[in-house]
Amino acid sequence: MPEPQPIPAAPPLVEISDLRFRRGGRWLFDGIDLSVHRGEVVAVMGPSGTGKTTLLRLIGGQLRAHSGSVQVIGEAVGSLGRRSLYALRRRMGVLFQSGALFTDLDCFDNVAFPLREHTALPEPLIRHIVLMKLEAVGLRGARGLYPAELSGGMARRVSLARALALDPELILYDEPFAGQDPISMGALMKLIRQLNDALGLTSIVVSHDVEETLEIADRVYVISQGQVMGVGTPDELRRRGSEWVQQFLGGLADGPVPFHYPAPSLSEDFGGGAS
Amino acid sequence: MIVRLRQLGAGTLSATTTLGRAVLFLLRVVRGSGELIHRPGLLLRELYSVGVLTLVIIIVSGLFVGMVLGLQGYYTLVDFGAEQSLGVLVALSLTRELGPVVTALLFAGRAGSALTAEIGLMKATEQLAGMEMMAVDPERRVVAPRLVAALLALPLLAMIFTLLGIVGAYLVGTSLLGVDGGAFWSQMQAQVSFEDDVLNGLIKSMLFGVAAGWIAVFNGYDCQPTSRGVSRATTRTVVVTSLVVLGLDFVLTALMFD
Ligand SMILES: Nc1ncnc2c1ncn2[C@@H]1O[C@H](COP(=O)(O)OP(=O)(O)O)[C@@H](O)[C@H]1O
Numbered sequence: 001m002p003e004p005q006p007i008p009a010a011p012p013l014v015e016i017s018d019l020r021f022r023r024g025g026r027w028l029f030d031g032i033d034l035s036v037h038r039g040e041v042v043a044v045m046g047p048s049g050t051g052k053t054t055l056l057r058l059i060g061g062q063l064r065a066h067s068g069s070v071q072v073i074g075e076a077v078g079s080l081g082r083r084s085l086y087a088l089r090r091r092m093g094v095l096f097q098s099g100a101l102f103t104d105l106d107c108f109d110n111v112a113f114p115l116r117e118h119t120a121l122p123e124p125l126i127r128h129i130v131l132m133k134l135e136a137v138g139l140r141g142a143r144g145l146y147p148a149e150l151s152g153g154m155a156r157r158v159s160l161a162r163a164l165a166l167d168p169e170l171i172l173y174d175e176p177f178a179g180q181d182p183i184s185m186g187a188l189m190k191l192i193r194q195l196n197d198a199l200g201l202t203s204i205v206v207s208h209d210v211e212e213t214l215e216i217a218d219r220v221y222v223i224s225q226g227q228v229m230g231v232g233t234p235d236e237l238r239r240r241g242s243e244w245v246q247q248f249l250g251g252l253a254d255g256p257v258p259f260h261y262p263a264p265s266l267s268e269d270f271g272g273g274a275s
Numbered sequence: 276m277i278v279r280l281r282q283l284g285a286g287t288l289s290a291t292t293t294l295g296r297a298v299l300f301l302l303r304v305v306r307g308s309g310e311l312i313h314r315p316g317l318l319l320r321e322l323y324s325v326g327v328l329t330l331v332i333i334i335v336s337g338l339f340v341g342m343v344l345g346l347q348g349y350y351t352l353v354d355f356g357a358e359q360s361l362g363v364l365v366a367l368s369l370t371r372e373l374g375p376v377v378t379a380l381l382f383a384g385r386a387g388s389a390l391t392a393e394i395g396l397m398k399a400t401e402q403l404a405g406m407e408m409m410a411v412d413p414e415r416r417v418v419a420p421r422l423v424a425a426l427l428a429l430p431l432l433a434m435i436f437t438l439l440g441i442v443g444a445y446l447v448g449t450s451l452l453g454v455d456g457g458a459f460w461s462q463m464q465a466q467v468s469f470e471d472d473v474l475n476g477l478i479k480s481m482l483f484g485v486a487a488g489w490i491a492v493f494n495g496y497d498c499q500p501t502s503r504g505v506s507r508a509t510t511r512t513v514v515v516t517s518l519v520v521l522g523l524d525f526v527l528t529a530l531m532f533d
Pocket residue numbers: 023024028047048049050051052053054055
């Protein structure tokens with residue numbers, strides 16, 4: 001069924017090796033390796049709180065690793081100066097979990113924002129590009145609406161249009177499906193895949209929505225407790241993943257992943273009162 | 276006892292690091308504000324919201340403070356038969372002290388709190404982080420124009436406050452209390468010096484502008500990105516600005532006038 005992935009000759013677009021990152025006294029990442037090749041849609045999955053958002057921030061250079069390296073488009077993100085970091089960021093787009101739209105600008109101006117900041121294009125051309133990007137996400141008609149007037153799914157699509165405004169090579173999605181109704185979920189899934197293939201992008205999708213993510217991803221990394229628990233195509237993982245991965249992908253309540261956060265025993269909390 | 280001591284130490288340490296962060300932040304913003312020359316539109320928009328929208332409260336307060344000053348000054352002066360010096364008294368109080376100080380306090384309440392809340396909310400809703408990832412530096416794009424606008428607006432507002440205060444005192448003095456209008460102006464002209472009084476007042480209000488603007492934007496930028504964090508930061512802006520302005524005013528007065 002699944003053809004073996006051809007090994008691309010070009011170096012990966014994103015390469016993370018032996019990444020260690022600490023947050024609040026514990027190692028959020030304790031030696032993670034991850035690589036993303038040009039043209040791929042790679043999903044990074046894991047339970048909430050494993051540090052998926054943190055991983056995107058490390059890739060975007062908003063956080064710096066304590067050790068190990070993060071290479072993005074041939075640059076070591078952790079050691080870039082401000083100017084080169086900003087130059088690198090112009091080549092990637094990020095879709096924040098919240099959308100992060102500018103609440104005081106309407107959709108049109110939100111999408112136009114990066115163009116106006118980074119280019120000296122004349123206004124008619126900007127209008128052209130903005131409407132094209134909005135059309136790509138199906139919201140050309142919503143150009144005059146303010147973020148407060150959009151549904152969650154629409155806001156995320158506008159945010160996607162904005163992330164695409166500067167024609168990035170790499171696009172990072174933080175939980176694109178969280179809290180979406182089935183219809184906008186389907187629309188977003190299709191969009192992510194189509195945009196990736198049509199525009200020749202490379203996408204990293206961070207998510208804990210198993211079904212949707214497995215459907216659009218070329219390869220999947222499952223991360224937990226600071227480690228990569230499994231990596232492969234969706235099919236490989238489903239069929240040959242470890243017990244842990246099976247539990248996570250299958251959404252089984254019982255297994256190696258405890259359902260309960262570590263807690264004092266029940267009798268201590270509920271029974272008998274103070275001793 | 277040990278616990279107290281430790282708390283004191285921790286408090287001092289965190290206050291010091293906050294101050295350090297604030298200084299570094301100011302340096303970065305100031306260094307980045309050069310770009311505003313190429314984008315005057317950004318600055319103008321902030322000048323409007325920081326300056327023009329504060330005008331109403333400044334005008335009304337200036338008039339009323341001047342009128343009260345006129346009344347009180349007259350009651351005191353008239354006992355010594357010196358009511359013709361009302362203009363001098365009012366002008367000196369306003370240019371040296373009340374103009375810069377009251378304007379800065381009003382500014383903190385009207386514009387400083389708004390700056391903090393706006394920047395803090397942008398942070399809480401990830402708009403600043405989003406901007407960073409679009410390769411737009413929020414310190415230059417968002418903070419710098421607001422800080423510069425505050426620096427420019429406060430001295431202007433203080434001047435307006437002072438002028439209207441004098442007008443208020445004049446109106447009360449001449450129409451209500453029977454002070455001679457000519458004496459009001461001529462004594463003022465003779466006794467108020469440009470270098471000693473007007474210029475020093477202006478320097479004061481510029482320094483207050485630095486303090487008020489800096490405290491406002493830093494509190495917004497440094498707030499906890501939650502609703503409570505933003506509300507605390509807003510309150511802190513008003514409280515800290517007021518205290519700093521009053522403290523700074525004492526020091527400046529001691530240095531400037533003898
Ligand atoms: N600013 C922060 N300071 C301290 N801890 C944080 C901060 N942001 C996130 N964390 C912690 O880091 C962990 C990973 O967070 P995050 O990357 O948002 O997880 P995910 O996106 O996978 O749900 C969480 O346990 C969270 O408590």
